[in-house]
Amino acid sequence: MLSGPPVTTTVRADQLLERFLAANPRQRRSLLSQVQQRAAELRPLIPEQIDRLDATADDWAAGLLIQLLVAEDDSLSQAFRQRYSDGWLAVTSAAGLDYGPLQQALMDQAFEEADRLTSEHLRQLAGEAAVKRGYVYYSEVPPIASVDLESLDRLWVVYSQGRFGFSVQIRLLRSLNGRWEQLWPRLGWKQGGVWTRYPSAFTWSLEAPEGHLPLVNQLRGVRLMDALLSHPGLQQRVSA
Structure with missing residues (x-):
């Protein structure tokens, strides 16, 4: 048959x-x-x-x-x-920042623009001095309201298939037992975490390594990123 x-x-x-x-x-x-x-x-x-x-x-x-x-x-x-002119995801800011443009950029997978806006928001959250100098000191991170860092992280996680965000970077660092020198290649960053804005230096798509975005300025070493990833608001998201 x-x-x-x-x-x-x-x-x-x-x-x-x-x-x-x-x-x-x-x-x-x-x-x-x-x-x-x-x-x-x-x-x-x-x-x-x-x-x-x-x-x-x-x-x-x-x-x-x-x-x-x-x-x-x-x-x-x-x-x-x-x-949803401001974006569908409900995010709040204790500092009164508007995260609508960031959410729109992430919705459109315009990750380079989203990264630029995230850096801008971090300077705004750090205070007027950070905005004027153009970068954040590690000592300016602890006073930042948890709700704002949570909002930034949630936006990146939701619009990256769970691949990008500060909480993702925290999990990777924990999996490496806090070894910063091993984190950089996992993120697809240059050895030592040297940060640059040259577009060719980073991958602005979901093809990038897990945790690749958002970027954190490492020109002055790991202290800023350590302060950011150690913030209680972000630590709580990973522990929840």
Whole structure:
């Protein structure tokens, strides 16, 4: 008896979306390519799903879906941007900073612009003296409100598939038992953490190594980054 060709079953777009959102982080990674490949089918379903998700959490699945939605300049994207003109993720600032432009840059995967804005916000949070000199002293980091560093970190985590952010850098440093000299190559930074703004020196996409962004100025050694990653607000996010 001859057997016919194997029967292939394609999961419906709505089923794939539900499965992706319900999956644990490891399962989501395995579904990621399917979701990206079927973006055209999924996009009309995304706005309704986004309304059901928690905008105060830091689930990168939401960020991915938003990036798929706004990737095309059509009525779906325009309606979403109009509805969430400051970005979907709910972030707050004790210093009264507007994180809307940063969120928009991350939504569009404009990571170089997002990194520039993050550095600017860190100077603003450090105080007027840091803004005037153009960089932050390590001693100016501890007084920064936890809620602002948490907001910056959540934005990076949500819109990078969980690959970028200060909390990601903390986890990597912990996995290396605090060995800074081993952290730099893991982040894809130059040995010794030498920081530069030359575009060719960094990878401004999700193809970058885990923890590659945001950048922290290391021209004066590791003290600034150590102060930042040691901040209680960020430490608490990793310990939670």
